[in-house]
Amino acid sequence: MRLPTLKKSSEFSQIRNKGHYFKSTYFNGYILHDADLDSFLVGIIASKKLGNAVERNRAKRRTREAIRTSSLINTLNQVKFVLILKKTVLKVPFIDLKQDIEKFISYEK
RNA sequence: UAUGGGUAGUGUGCAGUCGCUUUGUUUUCAAAGAGGAAAGUCUGAGCUCGAGUAGAAAGUGGUAACGGAUAACAUCCGUCGAGGGUAACCUUAGGGAAAGUGCAACAGAAACAAACCGCCUUAUGGUAAGGGUGAAAAGGUGAGGUAAGAGCUUACCGGGCACUUAAAUAGUGCCGCAAUAUGCAAACCCUAUCACGAGUAAGAUCAAAUAGAGGUUAAAACUAUUUCUACAGUUGACCUGGGUUGAUCGCUAGAAUUAGCUAGUAAUAGCUAGUCUAGAUAAAUGACUGCAAUUUAUUUAAAUACAGAACUCAGCUUACAGCUACCCAUUACAG
RNA sequence: GGUUUCGUAGUGUAACGGAUAGCACAAAUGACUUCGGAUCAUUUAGUCAGGGUUCGAAUCCUUGCGGAACCG
Helix, strand or coil, rough: CCCEEEHHHHHHHHHHHHCCEEEEEEEEEEECCCCCCCCCCEECCCCCHHHCHHHHHHHHHHHHHHHHCCCCHHHCCEEEEEEEHHHHHHCCCHHHHHHHHHHHHHHHC
């Protein structure tokens, strides 16, 4: 299955205003608890600062792959979170990125 | 060998593990899955809609040597002209200045007006030799001629007109050249020619949702930008506000592509045989590992050009590390 | 998916195809002052990038880059 994603820009701004803030060298994260959800929702933001379309796509795919392969994915419940990517995502080794994301996901509990 | 010019190609490769999209069989298997520019949106078409058809005019925009190719084009091929280069070759928006309007700074006597200075004769005329500036000044040079001069005459160069050539060009003939004299049309413009507008978020169907919402107008309004004409049509026309934002189709077999043959200088066209080759929707085509290749530093590290489909084709423009093949020019060096 | 428009010193702006690209603020140096401000004098720095038309381009044409607005 593809990862379930956020679609509306109002949801993005809601999470960024109310959610808990997490800072890493590769991304800024916001996480929010929502009791109505069954599983979870992800939103990934890759702005034009990152580079051209190839680099933006690559950054999104790397983070998506890191979330998918993490061991915590089955424990996530009733949670929405947003990742704002930085330019360092493209250069970092994959294992470091995965560790940071796992730290961020477990941060809320 | 070196330097340069042209044409064409390639755009890291192989394997493994875990995933994503589509299709098929059928519930865990198989097949396929970014580019030469997918980019810019600069042209041309297909396709769809805009509530009928035909004709004319205005306006707006594009194009502009000649012949051909093409579905079409601002593209391509061949030829000519102009410019650049020793050359191979490259560049070229390349109609009209006697339809009209406008502009030509500074300098210069003068910027399109034949006036001024001058020269000669003589007392009213003849002149365009000289007046050197400028991007540009009533064809140029030599000889004759004259009062002084002048295409006034002549030779060469330049130019105009007519005819031939498929056409541009070229050739031949005629004309002393104020042939209706300079430059700018990438200034307005004129001539010829082409173009209705909007775009797949076009548009179609199903489901859901509001609400038979409000206002203006009345024999008037509308019917492919505008105006006019003819026939035909509708009963409404115009404006404002509100609701929905799901699914399916459109969506990929095509002016497709690979190989060969034939015609043509070529662009290209025709024939025969084979192939099926992404179709997503906030948007799949990925992540990691091993071996090999190239480059850089240097012996284990780093990097591997430009760049990511969004309806589809034909082009153009721009970006692009490295590597490969063929042809040509120059003759610097070596044999 | 389309259409239009803009780009001039650090900032805000002028400029008919012909000026050495003008003005104001800012900056720098000096003078004045015990010091600073104000004032006076002087200086620095610019046509978004490439190509073309023209005798001559900030201006006209074209290709690219960056920004803004509008329509759907």
